[in-house]
């Protein structure tokens with residue numbers, strides 16, 4: 001085609017969206033196609049954006065949120081209008097709760113039919129409002145490039161979160177010429193938001209160093225904000241240069257290996273209960289960290305909070321707040337310490353107390369784990385899984401974990417040796433994230449195996465996505481702890497089993513002995529049913545080396561766990 005003809009060739013809005021996404025470096029999109037976004041997905045694929053097609057926008061949304069966390073670039077969810085958008089809110093809200101970068105793009109009904117009861121009509125901007133940092137409706141094809149870049153940039157800037165782009169069906173059908181498209185894309189690119197570098201005033205850095213140096217019982221806590229910042233090397237430096245023990249939050253686990261000699265995870269209560277200065281890097285003092293308050297923390301503890309979000313510092317009112325990117329700030333702290341070094345040696349009473357407590361608790365736990373209990377409790381199969389995962393070495397698999405007892409026990413038993421290798425129910429305690437997270441992890445880190453350890457209840461939320469695993473041949477092994485229900489067997493008091501529906505199964509019960517392993521076989525994946533250590537070991541060996549989609553259905557004693565796991569106090 002002659003050059004001038006090429007410039008006057010008309011392209012439609014679907015292709016323009018795809019061009020904008022590809023130009024912004026988007027490489028994956030998760031979603032469910034249908035009216036009016038199918039062509040948008042196809043056009044994107046043609047431009048090199050991989051589209052992972054799910055059964056339900058909820059799982060696809062969870063995948064997009066986790067992809068944002070794992071890669072540090074917004075994960076993209078594509079949905080149809082109305083109900084598709086509503087299902088996608090699960091992912092968007094999960095991104096907001098966890099502070100992960102994600103963008104939801106939804107088609108919406110024809111603008112001229114708004115308010116007249118159009119097909120799948122919904123005020124989608126109003127629906128997403130509680131869950132987004134920024135949202136925009138592209139009312140004309142000319143607005144597409146700016147809108148696409150804006151949602152991407154807002155979602156990743158400052159504290160990451162979800163953003164939303166609404167594209168009405170009539171806009172998706174509009175056209176313009178190639179040269180108009182290129183000009184719009186070029187202009188929009190010039191207007192992109194660039195993150196400014198924060199400089200922390202010297203006096204604040206000096207105060208931080210002085211607080212740490214003078215502390216008698218210091219502790220370094222880090223969370224998924226530090227993981228997002230990829231601050232692992234800087235935190236390792238800080239820990240090792242100063243000799244201060246550290247405590248990761250559940251998803252901070254792995255930034256430094258759990259086996260590190262200064263890991264205080266196994267002495268958590270002592271570490272947080274007695275520390276006098278806590279440097280908290282990229283972790284909120286929310287419920288997961290007991291709000292930083294007594295009785296779990298000492299009332300006199302001085303917090304140094306390092307967070308990208310100024311609002312977080314204002315909310316928590318720490319002794320000292322350092323606002324900015326964790327990696328940059330910890331690097332500055334390290335530099336200052338290097339000029340005038342200090343180190344809490346192994347024989348320092350605080351370090352000795354932590355180390356002794358860790359040894360004591362680990363040996364008690366290993367005693368429990370060493371027992372072979374069949375029918376399986378939670379500990380026996382978890383220890384076998386731990387050993388199999390450790391046996392894989394590096395690159396370590398990404399562990400996906402959800403469930404009440406399964407996740408609680410897994411958090412203590414399974415070890416993380418590498419950064420960003422743990423995805424769990426997170427800040428919101430969201431159940432149903434498992435399969436979406438597995439799929440995101442597999443495509444974000446193709447060199448790693450993905451191992452999910454899930455309760456049967458958590459698995460059930462998105463079990464149909466095992467077909468997605470098989471369709472894309474993803475290296476994911478899903479291990480289902482099958483205790484026959486939410487928390488396992490029926491634990492109701494006899495006086496609660498009355499009334500006309502008393503013979504119904506308990507609200508916590510599922511079909512006993514459900515054959516979850518057969519679900520994946522329906523699609524050509526591999527299923528295993530295991531009930532004893534030999535069967536479990538053999539299923540793990542085979543599935544880990546095959547690196548193909550598999551479900552291992554582990555029969556667990558229905559009365560082995562506790563109702564609400566470790567959170568009975570909130571029940």
Ligand code: ADP
Pocket residue numbers: 097098099158159160222223224225226228229249250251252281282283284285286288306307308309312324325326327426427
């Ligand atoms: P966890 O669940 O691991 O405790 P949270 O999700 O509660 O972690 O907290 C993560 C914190 O990290 C949030 O307050 C967020 O603002 C912050 N954060 C996100 N990105 C960065 C970054 N690049 N540097 C510093 N802090 C960050």
